[in-house]
Amino acid sequence: MKAKQQEPNAGVKEIARRAKVSIATVDRVIHNRSGVSPKTKLKIERIIQELNYQPNILARRLASRKILNFAILIPVSEETDFWEAPLAGIQQAEDEIRQFGIKIERYFFDLNSKASFIKQSKAVLKSKVDGILLAPSFIEESVSFTNALKEKNIPYVFINSDIPNQESLCYIGPDLYNSGHLGAHLMSYCIDPKDKILVVNVSREIENHHHLLRKEEGFRAYFADSAKRIVKIDIQQTNDRAVEKKVAEALAAHAGIKAIFVTNSRVSNVAHYLESRGKKEHLLVGYDYLRENIEYLKKGTIDFLICQKPQEQGYRGVMALYQHLVHAAPVDKVTFMPIDIITKVNHAFYKN
Amino acid sequence: MKAKQQEPNAGVKEIARRAKVSIATVDRVIHNRSGVSPKTKLKIERIIQELNYQPNILARRLASRKILNFAILIPVSEETDFWEAPLAGIQQAEDEIRQFGIKIERYFFDLNSKASFIKQSKAVLKSKVDGILLAPSFIEESVSFTNALKEKNIPYVFINSDIPNQESLCYIGPDLYNSGHLGAHLMSYCIDPKDKILVVNVSREIENHHHLLRKEEGFRAYFADSAKRIVKIDIQQTNDRAVEKKVAEALAAHAGIKAIFVTNSRVSNVAHYLESRGKKEHLLVGYDYLRENIEYLKKGTIDFLICQKPQEQGYRGVMALYQHLVHAAPVDKVTFMPIDIITKVNHAFYKN
DNA sequence: CTGAAAGCGCTTACAG
DNA sequence: CTGAAAGCGCTTACAG
Numbered sequence: 001m002k003a004k005q006q007e008p009n010a011g012v013k014e015i016a017r018r019a020k021v022s023i024a025t026v027d028r029v030i031h032n033r034s035g036v037s038p039k040t041k042l043k044i045e046r047i048i049q050e051l052n053y054q055p056n057i058l059a060r061r062l063a064s065r066k067i068l069n070f071a072i073l074i075p076v077s078e079e080t081d082f083w084e085a086p087l088a089g090i091q092q093a094e095d096e097i098r099q100f101g102i103k104i105e106r107y108f109f110d111l112n113s114k115a116s117f118i119k120q121s122k123a124v125l126k127s128k129v130d131g132i133l134l135a136p137s138f139i140e141e142s143v144s145f146t147n148a149l150k151e152k153n154i155p156y157v158f159i160n161s162d163i164p165n166q167e168s169l170c171y172i173g174p175d176l177y178n179s180g181h182l183g184a185h186l187m188s189y190c191i192d193p194k195d196k197i198l199v200v201n202v203s204r205e206i207e208n209h210h211h212l213l214r215k216e217e218g219f220r221a222y223f224a225d226s227a228k229r230i231v232k233i234d235i236q237q238t239n240d241r242a243v244e245k246k247v248a249e250a251l252a253a254h255a256g257i258k259a260i261f262v263t264n265s266r267v268s269n270v271a272h273y274l275e276s277r278g279k280k281e282h283l284l285v286g287y288d289y290l291r292e293n294i295e296y297l298k299k300g301t302i303d304f305l306i307c308q309k310p311q312e313q314g315y316r317g318v319m320a321l322y323q324h325l326v327h328a329a330p331v332d333k334v335t336f337m338p339i340d341i342i343t344k345v346n347h348a349f350y351k352n
Numbered sequence: 353m354k355a356k357q358q359e360p361n362a363g364v365k366e367i368a369r370r371a372k373v374s375i376a377t378v379d380r381v382i383h384n385r386s387g388v389s390p391k392t393k394l395k396i397e398r399i400i401q402e403l404n405y406q407p408n409i410l411a412r413r414l415a416s417r418k419i420l421n422f423a424i425l426i427p428v429s430e431e432t433d434f435w436e437a438p439l440a441g442i443q444q445a446e447d448e449i450r451q452f453g454i455k456i457e458r459y460f461f462d463l464n465s466k467a468s469f470i471k472q473s474k475a476v477l478k479s480k481v482d483g484i485l486l487a488p489s490f491i492e493e494s495v496s497f498t499n500a501l502k503e504k505n506i507p508y509v510f511i512n513s514d515i516p517n518q519e520s521l522c523y524i525g526p527d528l529y530n531s532g533h534l535g536a537h538l539m540s541y542c543i544d545p546k547d548k549i550l551v552v553n554v555s556r557e558i559e560n561h562h563h564l565l566r567k568e569e570g571f572r573a574y575f576a577d578s579a580k581r582i583v584k585i586d587i588q589q590t591n592d593r594a595v596e597k598k599v600a601e602a603l604a605a606h607a608g609i610k611a612i613f614v615t616n617s618r619v620s621n622v623a624h625y626l627e628s629r630g631k632k633e634h635l636l637v638g639y640d641y642l643r644e645n646i647e648y649l650k651k652g653t654i655d656f657l658i659c660q661k662p663q664e665q666g667y668r669g670v671m672a673l674y675q676h677l678v679h680a681a682p683v684d685k686v687t688f689m690p691i692d693i694i695t696k697v698n699h700a701f702y703k704n
Numbered sequence: 705c706t707g708a709a710a711g712c713g714c715t716t717a718c719a720g
Numbered sequence: 721c722t723g724a725a726a727g728c729g730c731t732t733a734c735a736g
Contacts, residue, residue: 011713022723035721057451059713062410062728099409182697189542339698345534346691363729374707411729414712
C-alpha cells in the first residue's frame with residue numbers, strides 16, 4: 001500500500017483543480033463566505049482537509065490590501081510612569097508587524113476617572129477596529145464594553161489585570177498573589193524570625209486597591225504562622241511628605257521593625273524617607289523597574305525590586321491579536337509574566 | 353514653500369517611472385547586481401534615497417522562491433541537558449520564520465572533543481548555507497572556522513560564549529562575571545559576615561573551565577575584603593559519589609561554612625549530598641533551570657538558582673540572522689541576557 | 705547594459 | 721451560485 005502522499009505546498013490552484021471549480025470558489029470556502037452551494041462547499045472542505053492546506057500568509061497579505069486596525073485602551077497615570085513600559089512594548093510589536101498591514105490606534109483613560117474610561121471605550125467602539133487590547137481597570141465598565149465587542153464579534157485581550165469568564169481572547173499579566181509571596185520569601189532570608197515587618201500600601205487611585213490587596217495577601221500568607229510580626233499602613237497620598245509622616249509614625253509606634261515591604265512602585269517614596277534618616281537600618285523591598293527606583297537600588301536603599309515585565313505585556317498582547325487575526329493560530333488563554341527579582345547587581349541586564 | 357511630499361508606498365514601479373528605466377533595472381540596482389551602467393545606477397540610487405524606498409518584504413519573499421539556509425553548530429553534552437534549551441529556542445524561531453523561506457540545519461559537536469567540532473564545522477562549510485549560529489566553545493578551532501566564513505562572506509553569530517574581535521554579526525549570551533557577582537550578593541543577605549563560604553566547581557569538560565572561572569571571579573570580587581572566608585574546591589567528576597566525597601571533606605576541614613556556591617548546573621549533585629545529611633544547614637546557590645535542580649528548589653535544598661535564559665539565546669541568535677539577512681536590519685553587536693533569580697516561589701512562572 | 709513578460713499564491717471586483 | 725481576469729509588489733529567466 002502506498003503511503004498517503006502529502007502534497008507539500010498545495011495551494012488554492014490545486015484545490016480548485018481537484019474540486020473541478022474555480023479558485024474564486026475555493027477562496028469563498030476558505031473564508032467562509034456565502035454564495036457557495038452546500039455540496040461544493042463540502043467537497044472543497046474535504047479536499048482542504050486531505051491536502052492539509054496551509055495558506056501562504058505572504059501571498060494573502062500581499063493580495064488583500066485590507067489593513068487590520070488594532071485599538072489599545074490603557075491608563076495614563078500621573079502617579080507613575082508604569083504604563084510607559086507596556087506602551088513601549090506595543091510600539092515594538094507595531095514596528096514588527098506593520099509590514100503585514102497592521103495599524104494601531106491608541107486610546108488612554110485616567111485611572112481616577114471612570115468617566116474617561118467610558119468615553120474612550122465609546123470612541124473605540126465607533127472606530128473601525130478589528131481587535132482590541134485593554135487594561136480592564138474598571139470592572140463594571142469593562143464588562144459592558146466587552147459585551148458590546150462580543151456582539152460585534154471583535155476579539156479583545158486583557159493585560160495587567162484580568163476579568164475571568166469574560167470570553168477575552170486571552171489574559172496577559174502578573175500573578176499578584178505570588179509576587180507578594182515572593183517578596184515575603186526574600187525577606188525571610190534576610191531578617192530574623194523575631195523581627196517585625198512593615199507593609200505599606202501607597203495609592204491615591206481607588207482602582208488600584210484590589211491590586212495592592214492581592215499582593216498583600218500573598219505576602220501575609222507566607223508569614224501566616226507569625227501574623228503578629230506584620231504591621232500594615234495605608235497611605236492615600238503619593239508625595240514624599242505624606243509618606244514620610246506615616247512611615248515615621250509607624251516605625252516609632254512599633255519597635256523592632258527591620259524590613260519594609262511596599263506593595264507597588266511607590267517604594268521610592270519610602271526610600272526617600274529612609275535615606276533622610278541616614279544610616280541604613282531596614283531591608284526595603286518594592287516593585288517595578290522605574291528610573292527612580294533603580295537609583296535607590298544602586299545606592300543600596302532599596303534592596304530588591306519585584307517586576308513583572310510590563311513592556312512584554314504590551315508586546316505580547318498585541319502579538320496575541322496578530323496571531324489570532326492574521327494566522328488564525330491558537331492563543332494561550334492565560335499567560336502569567338515571570339516574577340523577576342532585581343538587585344543592584346543585575347538591574348543593568350534587566351529587560352522589561 | 354511646499355513641504356517635501358513623502359510618497360508613502362512608492363515601489364519599484366514608481367522608481368522605474370521616475371528614472372525612465374524598466375523595473376528590472378531598478379531591481380538590479382536594489383540588489384547591487386552587476387550589469388547596470390554607472391550613470392543609471394547613480395540616478396536610480398538617488399531616487400531610492402529621495403523616495404525613502406522600503407521594499408515590500410512580503411512581495412519579495414513571495415516572488416523569489418529562493419530559500420535561505422541557516423546552520424546551527426552547538427554542543428551536545430552528556431553532562432547536562434543545558435543545550436536543550438537553546439535548541440528549543442532555535443526551534444521556536446524556526447517555526448516563526450519558516451513561512452518566510454528559512455530552513456535550519458542543525459550540527460552538533462561533543463564538548464570533550466575538538467575533533468568533533470572541526471569535523472562538524474567542515475560539514476557546515478561544505479553545505480549550502482547563508483548564515484550560521486554557533487557556540488564557539490573551542491576558541492582556536494572557532495577562529496579558523498569563522499575565518500573561512502569571512503572569506504565566503506557568510507555572516508555568523510556567537511551564542512553562550514563570545515570571541516571578541518572576530519567580526520561576528522553579534523554575540524548573544526550571559527555575563528558570567530556578573531552572574532557570579534549576583535550569587536555573592538544574594539548570599540551576603542543570608543549569612544553572617546563571619547560565616548565561611550564554600551565555592552564548588554564541578555566539571556569534567558576541559559572547555560568549561562574558563563566559563564566557571566569567570567563566574568568564580570565575579571563571586572570572589574564581591575567578597576574581596578574578606579577573601580579568607582572563601583574555601584574553594586574543584587571536582588573533575590560529575591557523579592553524586594565523587595561530589596559527596598569532596599564536599600564532605602571540605603566541610604569537615606573547614607568549620608563555619610554556612611553557604612555553598614556551585615558555579616554551574618551541577619548544584620544538583622551537591623544538593624543530593626546535603627539532603628542525605630538530613631537537617632538543612634547550608635544556604636545553597638547554583639545555576640540553571642533544569643528539572644533536577646527545580647526539584648531540589650521546591651524541597652528547599654537549593655535556595656537560589658541563577659539563570660540566563662538559555663532558550664532565548666537560541667531564539668535570538670536565529671532571529672538576529674533573520675533580521676540581518678531578510679530585512680537588512682541593523683543588529684546589536686552584543687546582547688547580554690538578563691541574570692534571573694529563581695526561587696521556590698517564582699520558578700513556576702519562569703520562562704527560559 | 706537594458707527591457708518585456710511571466711509568475712509567486714493569493715484576493716478582489718465584475719459579469720453572468 | 722460560479723468563473724475569468726486583473727492585480728498585489730516584487731523576482732526571474734530570456735531576448736536583444
